[in-house]
Amino acid sequence: MMLGTGGQHLSDQGATGAVAPSVQSSSAAVASGAGALPLVQFFGRPSSSSQSAHLCPACRNVEEAVAKRNVLRGRRQAAAREAAQRIAELELQHLQLVRTFRYGGLEQVGRMGNILESHQMLRQARRDAEQEERVSRDEEAALSAFIDKSSDRQEAEERVAGEVLRQRLQNQLAQYAVLRIEAAIQRQRQMVQLQRQLVDVLAQRLGAENQEERALLDAEADRILQEIEHAADPARNPQRGRRKPA
Structure with a gap:
């Protein structure tokens, strides 16, 4: 690999010159094949992050x-800030290596391996940052989709519940209207019956033989008239509405 070859060439030549500490330690890790880049260690493995794409089914509610x-x-934004800071540090270190190589003359040829390693580290850091950003945004998108779907389902349930209540109210109003109609029909029947009774009482009064009998029939006629009046407008005296004609 080009990266390992550059590091080995540097050690074989025994080139001199200061290398930035973070780049030097990272270069040694890359050249030897042991360990991982600090940025990769910070971000973690993308495969483990992708498991959080299954967070949505685990959510119990919106x-x-x-x-x-x-x-x-919040974690994604914090990671993005730290990644940007880390990349800026690597860019600065890489620029310093390039400048040192450019103005150092032939004795700086051994630094080419460090420059290649620094460039590779910078590219890897950018790829890791992009991968982490992409995974985090995918997770957020999955959660947003779950939230939207749950909200739509909740709105649909609320619409159904509202429709059920509206239908119940309409049914109750219809039943109330039927009861009012039935009550009106019953009052009409009652008035017809009372009027027949009144006619009978008045006919009996015409044939009454004494004053006492006429007084009783007059009282009965008054009572029937009150019943008829109440049947015509039951709101005037609800108590009398419960009485049945004799």
Whole structure:
């Protein structure tokens, strides 16, 4: 590999010159094949991060999904800031190596391996940052999709519940209207019956033989008239509405 070859060439030639400490330590790790780059260690393996794409089924409700998305977004922003700072440091170190090589003359030829390693580290850091950003955004998108779907389902359930309540109210109003109609029909029947009774009482009064009998029939006629009046407008005296004609 080009990166390992450059590091081995540097050690074989025994070239002199100061190398930035972070780049030098990272270069040794890359050249020997042992360990991982510090940025990779910071970000972790992308394969483990991709497992969080299954967070949505684990969310029990919209509130929990929103909370997880907010936490994930905060972590992504913090990781992006640290990655940007790390990349800026690597860019500065790489620029210093290039400048040293450019103005150092022939004795700086051994630094070519360090420059190649620094360039490779910088590219890897950028790829890791992009990968982490992409994975985090995919996780946020999955949570957002879950939130949107749950919200749509909740709105649909609320619409169905509202429709059920509206239908129940309409049914109750229809039943109330039927009861009012039945009550009106019953009052009409009652008035017809009372009027027949009144006619009978008045006919009996015409044939009454004494004053006492006429007084009783007059009282009965007054009672029937009151019943008829109440049947015509039951709101005037609800108590009398419960009485049945004699």
